[in-house]
Amino acid sequence: MSRLSRRALGAGVVPLSVALALAGCGTETEPAAAGGSSKPSSSSSSTTTKAEPPSASSLYAKARKTALAAESGHIAGTMTNSGDKFTIDLAGTVDGTNQSLGLGRGADGKITILTVGGKNYLSATEDFWADQVGAGPAKTLQNKFVILPAAQAKEFGDLTIKGLLTEMFEDKQLSVLDGANTRVEKTTIDGADAWKLTERSGGDGAALVVSADDKATLLRIEGPTDDPGRLDFSEWDEVPAVTAPAPSKVIELPK
Numbered sequence: 001m002s003r004l005s006r007r008a009l010g011a012g013v014v015p016l017s018v019a020l021a022l023a024g025c026g027t028e029t030e031p032a033a034a035g036g037s038s039k040p041s042s043s044s045s046s047t048t049t050k051a052e053p054p055s056a057s058s059l060y061a062k063a064r065k066t067a068l069a070a071e072s073g074h075i076a077g078t079m080t081n082s083g084d085k086f087t088i089d090l091a092g093t094v095d096g097t098n099q100s101l102g103l104g105r106g107a108d109g110k111i112t113i114l115t116v117g118g119k120n121y122l123s124a125t126e127d128f129w130a131d132q133v134g135a136g137p138a139k140t141l142q143n144k145f146v147i148l149p150a151a152q153a154k155e156f157g158d159l160t161i162k163g164l165l166t167e168m169f170e171d172k173q174l175s176v177l178d179g180a181n182t183r184v185e186k187t188t189i190d191g192a193d194a195w196k197l198t199e200r201s202g203g204d205g206a207a208l209v210v211s212a213d214d215k216a217t218l219l220r221i222e223g224p225t226d227d228p229g230r231l232d233f234s235e236w237d238e239v240p241a242v243t244a245p246a247p248s249k250v251i252e253l254p255k
Contacts (some may be wrong), residue, residue, distance in 0.1 A: 056182035062216035072239040096160025170227030
């Protein structure tokens with residue numbers, strides 16, 4: 001989880017060169033497009049849990065398999081790294097070809113990147129732009145989308161559901177739950193039965209929560225004590241397609 005925090009959420013700052021290139025651009029302001037993602041909602045089953053819990057290894061394997069086999073999904077939550085709090089809201093296709101990515105860090109303004117039709121559209125709050133280019137230019141950039149050049153877009157290339165899931169399941173702080181030292185306990189998510197996996201002894205506080213049905217659908221990951229946070233997973237195979245912003249809301253960088 002800590003490696004994920006550093007790589008993924010640490011990327012939520014637009015390169016200064018991009019911000020400076022935007023300083024002279026200005027158009028009328030309009031409400032921003034919605035971006036296509038909806039609020040997280042639990043996809044867990046209400047299936048009654050069995051008296052004897054399944055093994056941690058079987059739940060871990062099923063959760064990983066079903067999550068990576070999904071066509072779309074929604075990840076939302078917060079994480080902490082070295083005292084800094086990060087937020088992420090990612091919804092769309094698992095491969096990242098059609099998605100909405102929202103990132104925030106500490107007191108900085110939030111940024112949103114829409115990936116549609118091979119293009120990446122960046123939008124940010126006025127507070128974020130004010131920190132990058134000053135209060136005056138920030139007002140002209142608010143509620144607008146900027147088409148990110150390929151070089152800058154590559155910095156966010158790993159921020160897809162598949163990329164994050166692959167990294168999380170391989171991270172030693174989470175993969176340790178795929179073992180004999182793991183406790184499996186009953187819990188509930190939004191009133192639905194679920195299984196929670198934690199280490200029996202010597203653990204760092206990380207936890208994995210899956211639905212209490214045959215699929216063991218991934219519902220939540222909780223970060224370790226030294227990097228606290230929580231990611232909620234929902235809308236598996238149910239996320240609506242993300243659409244590109246209206247042309248009137250798009251600013252293209254000078255070449």
